Every structure is written in structure tokens, then in C-alpha cells.
Amino acid sequence: xxxxxxxxxxxxxxxxxxxxxxxxxxxxxxxxxxxxxxxxxxxxxxxxxxxxxxxxxxxxxxxxxxxxxxxxxxxxxxxxxxxxxxxxxxxxxxxxxxxxxxxxxxxxxxxxxxxxxxxxxxxxxxxxxxxxxxxxxxxxxxxxxxxxxxxxxxxxxxxxxxxxxxxxxxxxxxxxxxxxxxxxxxxxxxxxxxxxxxxxxxxxxxxxxxxxxxxxxxxxxxxxxxxxxxxxxxxxxxxxxxxxxxxxxxxxxxxxxxxxxxxxxxxxxxxxxxxxxxxxxxxxxxxxxxxxxxxxxxxxxxxxxxxxxxxxxxxxxxxxxxxxxxxxxxxxxxxxxxxxxxxxxxxxxxxxxxxxxxxxxxxxxxxxxxxxxxxxxxxxxxxxxxxxxxxxxxxxxxxxxxxxx
Ligand SMILES: *Cc1c(COP(=O)(O)O)cnc(C)c1O
Numbered sequence: 506x507x508x509x510x511x512x513x514x515x516x517x518x519x520x521x522x523x524x525x526x527x528x529x530x531x532x533x534x535x536x537x538x539x540x541x542x543x544x545x546x547x548x549x550x551x552x553x554x555x556x557x558x559x560x561x562x563x564x565x566x567x568x569x570x571x572x573x574x575x576x577x578x579x580x581x582x583x584x585x586x587x588x589x590x591x592x593x594x595x596x597x598x599x600x601x602x603x604x605x606x607x608x609x610x611x612x613x614x615x616x617x618x619x620x621x622x623x624x625x626x627x628x629x630x631x632x633x634x635x636x637x638x639x640x641x642x643x644x645x646x647x648x649x650x651x652x653x654x655x656x657x658x659x660x661x662x663x664x665x666x667x668x669x670x671x672x673x674x675x676x677x678x679x680x681x682x683x684x685x686x687x688x689x690x691x692x693x694x695x696x697x698x699x700x701x702x703x704x705x706x707x708x709x710x711x712x713x714x715x716x717x718x719x720x721x722x723x724x725x726x727x728x729x730x731x732x733x734x735x736x737x738x739x740x741x742x743x744x745x746x747x748x749x750x751x752x753x754x755x756x757x758x759x760x761x762x763x764x765x766x767x768x769x770x771x772x773x774x775x776x777x778x779x780x781x782x783x784x785x786x787x788x789x790x791x792x793x794x795x796x797x798x799x800x801x802x803x804x805x806x807x808x809x810x811x812x813x814x815x816x817x818x819x820x821x822x823x824x825x826x827x828x829x830x831x832x833x834x835x836x837x838x839x840x841x842x843x844x845x846x847x848x849x850x851x852x853x854x855x856x857x858x859x860x861x862x863x864x865x866x867x868x869x870x871x872x873x874x875x876x877x878x879x880x881x882x883x884x885x886x887x888x889x890x891x892x893x894x895x896x897x898x899x900x901x902x903x904x905x906x907x908x909x910x
Contacts, residue, residue, distance in 0.1 A: 529652055533648060536644075536875065537856070537871060537875045538554070538555075538875065541554045541859060541869050541870075541871055542554065542555065542869075544863045545863065548863040548864065548867065548869075549867070550862075550863035550867045550868055550869045551867060551869065551893075551897060551900060551901045551904065552869045553823075553868055553869060553870050553889045553890050553891075553893065553901055554859075554869045554870055554871040554890070555890065556694070556841045556842065556890045556892060557762060558757070558760045558762060558893075559892065559893045559894050559897065560760045560812070560815065560816075560892060560893075560894070561760060562759050562761050563801060563808050565800075565801070566759060566761075566798070566800075569796070569797035569800055569801070570794055570797040572797075573792070573793035573794075573796040573797050574793045578792045578793045578796045579792060579793065581789050581792070582614070582789050582790075582791075582792045582795055583789065584780065584783075584788055584789045585612075585613050585614065585780060586612070586613060586614025586615075586768065586789070586795060587614065587792065587795035587796055587799060588608065589796070589799035589800075590614055590766075590768075590796075590798055590802070591608040591609070591612040591613075591614060591768075592608045592799070593799045593802040594606075594608070594612050594614075594770060594802065595607065595608040595612050596802075596803070597802050597803075597805065598738070598751070598770055602737070602738035602740070604738060604740050604741050604746060604751075606770045606771075607773070610773040610776065610777070611770060611772065611773055611776055612768060612769070612770050612776070613768060613769045613776050613779060613780050613783065614766065614789075614795060615752075615767045615768060615769060615783055615787075616765045616766075616767065616786070616787045616790045616791070617754055617765035617766065617767040618722060618724045618752050618753060618754035618756070618767040619645055619765070619767070620765075620767065620783060620786055620787060621752040621767045621768065621769045621779070621783075622645055622646070622649055622752055623645070623649045623652065623782075623786065624769075624779045624780075624782040624783040624786060625750055625769065625782075626646075626649040626650060626652070626653050626655070626686065626688075626720070627649070627652065627653050628775075628778035628779045628781065629685055629686050629718050629720075629775075629778065630650065630653040630654070630655040630685055630686060631654070631655070631685075632653070632654030632655065633654065633655070633656075633683060634653075634654075634656075634683050634684075634685040634686070635655060635656050635657075635658050635681055635683040635684045635685065636649075636650045636655055636657050636685065636686045636687070636688060637658045637659075637660055637676070637679050637680065637686070637687050637688070637717075638657055638659060638660065638687070638688040638690070638878075639659075639660050639661075639662050639671075639689070639690070639693070640659035640660060640661045640662065640877050640878055640879045640881070641662070641695055641696065641873060641876035641877045641878075641882070642659070642688070642690065642694075642876060642877075642878060643695075643722065643876075646690075646878075647878050655685070655686075657878055658679050658681075658684070659877070659879035660672070660675050661675060661879055662696065662698070663675070664883060667833075667834075667835050667836045668696075668835060668836040669693070669696045669835075670704070671700065671704040671707060671708065673707045673708075673711070676711055677711060680711070680715055680717075684717060685717070685718060686717060686718050686719070686720060687711075687717045687718075687719050687720070688719075688720045688721075689708060689719060689722070689739060690722040690723075691705075691721070691722075691723065691736065691739075692723075692725035692726070692728065692729055692736055692838070692839030692840050693725075693839075693840065694724075694840055694841070694842065695840075695842045695844065695873060695888045696835070696837070696840075696844060697835075697836070697837030697841075697842055697843065697844075698839070699729055699731075699734050699735070699838045699839050700739075702737060705739050705742060709739055709742040709743075709744070709745050712745065712748060713744045713745070713748075716748075717748065718748050718750075718775070719739065719740075719745065719748055719749040719750070720749075720750055720752060721738070721739055721740065721750070721751050721752060722752050722753075723736070723738070723751060723752065723753045724752070724753055724754045724756065724757045725757055725839050725840045725841075726753055726758075727757075727758045727805065727812070727813070728757060728809075728812070728813060728816060728839050728840055728841070729813070729838060730813055730816060730820060730837075730838060730839060731839075734838045736839070738751065740770075740771075746771075746772065747772050749771060750769050750770070750771035750775050750776065751769065751770040751771060752767065752768075752769055753767065753768060754766065754767035754768070755767070755794075755798050757841070758805060758808075758809060758812075759798075759801060759805075760812070761794075764791060764794045765791060766790075766794045766795060816891065816892065819891040819892070819893070819895065819898055820837055820843060820891050822891070822895070822898050822899065822902060823843055823889060823891040823898055823901070823902065824843055825902075826898075826901070826902030827843065827845045827889065827905065829902070829905075829906055829909065830850070830902075830905040830906055830907075830908040830909050831849050831850045831908055831909040832845040832846060832847055832849060832850055832887075832905075832908070833846035833848075833849050835886075841891060841892040842888050842889065842890050842891070843889050843891060844873050844887065844888055845887055845889060846885055846886060847885055847886070847887050848885045850908055852885070853884070853885060854872075854884050854885065855872030855873060855874055855884060855887040856872045856874065856884070858870075858872070858887055859871060859872050859887060865908070866904040866905055866907045867904045868901050868904050868905055870887045870888060870889045871887065871888045872884075872886070872887055873886035873887060873888045874886070876888070
């Protein structure tokens with residue numbers, strides 16, 4: 506390949522090589538997300554495609570970060586995380602889910618849930634192994650499997666009226682002798698599904714029977730809006746603590762997604778393996794944030810109750826607006842997103858709908874099919890995010906109403 510850098514002293518043997526990205530990253534990063542974000546930018550449309558929260562954080566937490574910086578907490582923290590944060594995470598898991606973890610050895614602070622997931626998959630999977638995850642799913646899962654030389658085997662969630670449900674037969678059918686890991690995301694992105702106690706019991710049964718290691722992604726653990734719907738930790742079920750690493754993060758709970766502070770809880774040997782990978786990804790990060798979050802996590806329930814109230818109202822505002830626009834919104838009990846069926850608006854395909862929506866009414870959304878690894882995506886579903894300011898959602902709803910005219 507001619508890179509146009511002739512005369513810079515590149516050796517002939519190097520020049521003769523044709524550079525290409527390694528297979529493990531080839532094709533990554535070019536997606537409908539890039540296209541839709543660009544559409545939002547060029548058309549000035551309201552971006553309900555991305556899940557970046559535009560909501561405030563606890564003022565005391567922000568002050569504590571500033572104080573921690575000024576107090577000199579600016580060097581590497583311990584690789585496993587600031588001790589007070591590990592203690593706060595362990596206390597949080599015990600208080601909320603009744604599962605005890607030793608802050609020394611069973612809790613690891615990471616650079617967001619993103620690094621925790623990557624380090625866990627790298628720690629548990631050899632090349633050729635298989636990871637099962639429910640489809641649709643967060644985009645990092647398939648990428649992490651690929652970085653590890655493993656393959657993500659998608660298990661489609663069943664569509665049941667206005668919501669998604671576990672298909673336990675599909676889960677069993679997806680397993681093979683190479684299946685090492687199950688990634689369970691509840692509350693679930695993008696669907697807003699909270700796995701029910703019966704579904705979790707089924708999943709746990711499969712994991713025990715087939716001796717699977719479980720990575721749970723619980724970053725939306727505090728953002729459940731429906732009365733009578735509760736987030737349950739699969740690690741609390743019989744025989745599950747010893748095979749499960751729990752992943753969570755401060756990003757979605759405190760509207761601090763730019764801080765990238767996450768954590769892992771699990772039995773010591775599993776956490777040690779995750780830590781072995783993690784230390785060579787980032788070693789450690791975010792000292793002042795860790796210091797401040799140690800305090801905030803102790804009273805997270807108070808904060809989260811208020812945030813849930815806000816997000817519940819935003820979900821309802823968006824859901825009502827989508828219905829008024831002639832779409833069919835799905836149930837979203839948790840998280841940041843509502844899916845809507847675009848067929849009632851005359852579209853058979855969510856990709857076409859999303860490409861036309863900015864020009865037609867000035868709103869950007871993402872086709873839910875973008876979150877499917879497997880081929881059974883319902884092509885007519887579209888994801889809208891409601892983690893925005895009320896005024897932004899109100900304007901989006903006003904614009905969407907034009908679809909019904
Ligand atoms: C946002 C998100 C993450 C990433 O969390 P960070 O702490 O920002 O790295 C992981 N999983 C899901 C399902 C998410 O929505």
C-alpha cells in the first residue's frame with residue numbers, strides 16, 4: 506500500500522508489506538450509530554439515538570470529586586481500586602441483594618463496566634470458546650468475545666405482545682461443548698426488560714446444569730420504574746455466587762458516564778483472573794472519582810429514588826408521544842430506552858424509518874436491529890432514548906406528532 510510517506514526512512518521490507526487491521530478489529534466501529542449520529546449533527550435533529558444521559562448528578566458527589574482533586578488524590582490508586590470504594594461496593598451488594606463479598610479479593614474497581622466486561626471475557630474465554638448472550642444485546646459483548654478469539658452465540662429473546670421474554674428452549678439449544686460463559690444483562694439494554702424471578706431461576710438452572718461461568722451486566726440496577734418489578738441479582742440464587750461475576754458501574758446510576766468507574770464482584774479466583782487482564786488494559790484509573798464515589802454509594806438509594814421518578818416521567822412522556830405519533834411503543838420497565846413498532850406508521854423497516862426520520866420531523870432514533878447479533882431481528886422495531894432533559898423530550902414529542910398528520 507502506498508501511504509504517501511516516501512522519504513521518511515521506512516525500510517524496504519516494511520514498505521513491501523500491505524498494512525491491514527488485525528482480524529479481531531476489522532469492521533469494528535463502522536455502524537448505523539456512526540451514520541445516525543452524523544445525521545443528527547448535519548440535520549440539527551434531536552438525537553434520541555444515543556443513550557448518553559443529559560440529566561444532573563448529585564451535587565455533593567461533584568463537590569467531593571473537586572475536593573478529592575484539590576486534596577491531592579491524583580496518582581494511581583491501588584490496581585484493585587480505592588479501598589473505601591471496594592468496601593462501599595461490598596456493603597451495597599449485601600444491603601441490596603443479600604450477597605456478601607470480601608472487599609479484599611472479591612471486589613475489583615474497573616474503568617467502567619466496559620473494561621470489566623472486556624477483562625472478564627478475556628479472563629474466562631480461550632480462542633474457539635463460545636459465549637452466549639440474549640439477543641438483542643449491548644454491542645460490547647460480541648466485540649469482547651471477538652477480542653478474546655471467542656464467538657458470541659446469540660439467543661433471541663422472544664417477542665411476547667408488547668415485551669420481550671426468555672425462551673429457555675432457545676437458550677438450551679444455543680449451548681455446545683464449547684460454551685464457557687453466559688452474559689446476562691438485567692435490567693436489559695436496549696429493551697428495558699427486567700428478567701423475572703421465574704426467568705432468572707431458569708437461567709440459573711441452565712448455568713448450573715451446564716457448568717457455565719456467568720457475567721452479569723447490572724449497570725441499570727437502580728433504574729427500574731414499574732411498581733412490582735424489582736431487579737434481582739442472579740448471584741443470590743442457589744449455586745450461582747460461586748460461578749458469577751457481577752458487573753456494575755457508577756455511570757448510569759449517577760449520570761456520570763464520562764468518569765468510567767465500574768466494578769466487579771465475585772469469588773476470589775474469578776476476580777483475580779479478571780484483575781490479571783485488567784491490570785494490563787488500564788492498570789487503574791480515576792482516583793478522585795473513586796474517592797468521591799465511595800461516599801455516594803453509601804446513600805445511593807435516596808439519590809436513585811429521585812432519578813427513577815424523573816426517568817419514569819420521561820419514559821411516560823416519550824411513550825405517550827410515540828403512541829400519539831401513530832407508532833406502537835413497547836413496554837420498558839427499566840433503563841433508558843423505549844422500542845416502538847414502526848409498522849403502524851407505514852414503514853416495514855426500522856432502518857428506512859430511521860434514515861427518513863431526521864428529514865421528516867427532525868428526530869434521530871436507532872433501528873433495534875442494530876443491537877442484534879443473530880439474524881432473527883424484528884426489522885420493524887426502533888429504539889428511542891428518554892434519558893434527556895424534559896424540554897428536549899417535549900420538543901421531540903411535538904415533532905414526532907407530525908408523523909400522524
Ligand atoms: C452503558 C452500558 C455499559 C457501559 O458502562 P460504563 O460504565 O460506561 O463502561 C455496559 N453495559 C450496558 C448494558 C450499558 O448500557
